Amino acid sequence: MKTCLERIPQDVVALCDYERLAPEFLPPDIWAYLAGGAADERGLKVNQEAYRQWSIQPQVLVEMHGASSTLQLRGGQLPHPFFIAPMAAHRLFHAEGELATALGAAAMGAPLVMSCRASTPIEAMPRHLGVPLWFQLYVRKDREFMLGLVRRLEDAGCDGLVVTVDAPVSGIRNREQRAGFRFPEEIEAPHLVGEPAWPVVESVLDPRYLAELPTWEDLIWLKNQTRLPVWLKGVLSVADAQRAVEASFDGLVVSNHGGRTLDVLPAPLKVLPEISREVAGRIPVLVDGGIRRGTDAFIALALGADAVMVGRPMLYALAVAGAVGVAHALRILCHELEVAMLLAGCPTLPSIRGRVRPVMKG
Numbered sequence: 001m002k003t004c005l006e007r008i009p010q011d012v013v014a015l016c017d018y019e020r021l022a023p024e025f026l027p028p029d030i031w032a033y034l035a036g037g038a039a040d041e042r043g044l045k046v047n048q049e050a051y052r053q054w055s056i057q058p059q060v061l062v063e064m065h066g067a068s069s070t071l072q073l074r075g076g077q078l079p080h081p082f083f084i085a086p087m088a089a090h091r092l093f094h095a096e097g098e099l100a101t102a103l104g105a106a107a108m109g110a111p112l113v114m115s116c117r118a119s120t121p122i123e124a125m126p127r128h129l130g131v132p133l134w135f136q137l138y139v140r141k142d143r144e145f146m147l148g149l150v151r152r153l154e155d156a157g158c159d160g161l162v163v164t165v166d167a168p169v170s171g172i173r174n175r176e177q178r179a180g181f182r183f184p185e186e187i188e189a190p191h192l193v194g195e196p197a198w199p200v201v202e203s204v205l206d207p208r209y210l211a212e213l214p215t216w217e218d219l220i221w222l223k224n225q226t227r228l229p230v231w232l233k234g235v236l237s238v239a240d241a242q243r244a245v246e247a248s249f250d251g252l253v254v255s256n257h258g259g260r261t262l263d264v265l266p267a268p269l270k271v272l273p274e275i276s277r278e279v280a281g282r283i284p285v286l287v288d289g290g291i292r293r294g295t296d297a298f299i300a301l302a303l304g305a306d307a308v309m310v311g312r313p314m315l316y317a318l319a320v321a322g323a324v325g326v327a328h329a330l331r332i333l334c335h336e337l338e339v340a341m342l343l344a345g346c347p348t349l350p351s352i353r354g355r356v357r358p359v360m361k362g
C-alpha cells in the first residue's frame with residue numbers, strides 16, 4: 001500500500017485516473033467500502049450509464065463575452081455548480097480526513113457537505129475559508145438528541161442541513177461483506193456520541209425497529225427547530241418532491257445514495273427531468289450519482305438540475321493525494337465543464353437548460 005502522494009503524477013488528467021490509482025493507496029476492505037454499491041451493484045452501473053444516454057446539442061458562433069460558470073443559489077453565489085456529497089469517515093481514506101477534503105474543496109470554492117458519520121468534529125473544521133459548510137444528518141425519533149445536534153451545528157457555524165431520507169436501513173452491501181469491512185474502532189464518529197442505539201432485532205420489520213423510523217412529521221418538526229436551510233437528500237419521486245415543496249423544505253438532492261442502499265432504484269438522472277418540472281424553480285434541485293466528467297454536470301444541468309454533488313471521485317482523489325488531490329479533481333471537473341460550455345455555446349449555467357438530446361439507438 002502506498003502512502004499519499006505529494007505531487008500529482010502527469011498521467012492523472014481525469015477523475016477515472018484517480019479511480020485507477022486509489023486502490024494502491026487503500027487496504028482492500030476500505031476500497032470495497034468506498035467503491036462498492038449494494039448487492040449486485042446495478043444501481044452503481046445505471047447511475048453512470050444514464051449519462052451515456054444523452055449527447056450535448058451545440059450551437060456555434062455564439063457571443064460568449066462575459067461567459068461564466070458562476071452558480072446563483074438561494075441568493076448566494078458560488079464559482080461553479082460542484083458540491084462534495086456527504087460521505088462517512090474521511091479518515092478511513094487519508095490521515096487528515098475531512099480537514100484535507102475541506103481544504104481541497106475551499107481551494108476550488110466548492111461547498112463540502114459533512115456526513116453525520118464524519119470522523120472529524122465540526123468544531124475542528126476551518127470556518128474562515130469563505131465556502132459554505134453543510135452537514136448531513138439522519139433524523140431520529142429522539143427529539144432531545146436531534147435538538148442537541150442541531151444546536152451544536154448552529155453554534156459551530158454550519159451553513160445548512162441536508163437530511164438524508166433514503167436510508168432508514170443500511171443497504172445490503174455484498175462487496176463490503178466479502179471483503180470483511182468493519183469501521184475500525186479508532187475512526188471516531190464525534191457527532192453520533194449519545195445517539196440512541198437502534199434496537200437489536202432479527203428483522204428490520206420488527207415493530208421495535210419500525211417505531212424508530214422517521215416520517216414527514218419528524219422532518220417538519222426538525223425544520224421548525226432551526227433557521228438553517230434544510231434540504232432533503234434521496235428523493236426519487238415526483239410525489240415526494242411535491243411534498244417537500246409544500247412543506248417548505250429549502251432544496252432537494254435527487255439521489256439513490258450512489259447505488260448503496262437499494263440496488264434496483266432508478267438512476268437519479270432518469271427521474272431528474274420530471275422532478276425538476278414538478279418543482280418548477282420553487283426550490284433548488286441538485287442531483288448526484290455517477291458524475292465523473294464536466295460533461296456529466298452539463299447533462300444534469302440541461303435536464304433540470306441547478307447544481308450537482310460528486311461523491312466517490314473526491315475520496316479517490318483524497319486517498320491518492322490528500323487536499324491537493326481533492327482540489328485537483330475539482331479543478332478537472334470545472335475545466336471540463338467550462339470547455340463543454342464554450343464548445344456548446346452556453347455562456348451561463350441557466351443557458352445550458354435543455355441543451356441535450358437522447359443518443360440515437362443503433
Ligand SMILES: Cc1cc2nc3c(=O)[nH]c(=O)nc-3n(C[C@H](O)[C@H](O)[C@H](O)COP(=O)(O)O)c2cc1C
Binds near residue numbers: 035085233
Ligand atoms: C464511502 C461513502 C460513504 C457515504 N456516506 C454517506 C453518508 O454518510 N450520508 C449520505 O447521505 N450519503 C452518503 N453516501 C452517498 C453520497 O452522499 C452520494 O449520494 C453518492 O456517493 C453519489 O454517488 P457517486 O459516488 O457516484 O458520486 C456515501 C457514499 C460513499 C461512496
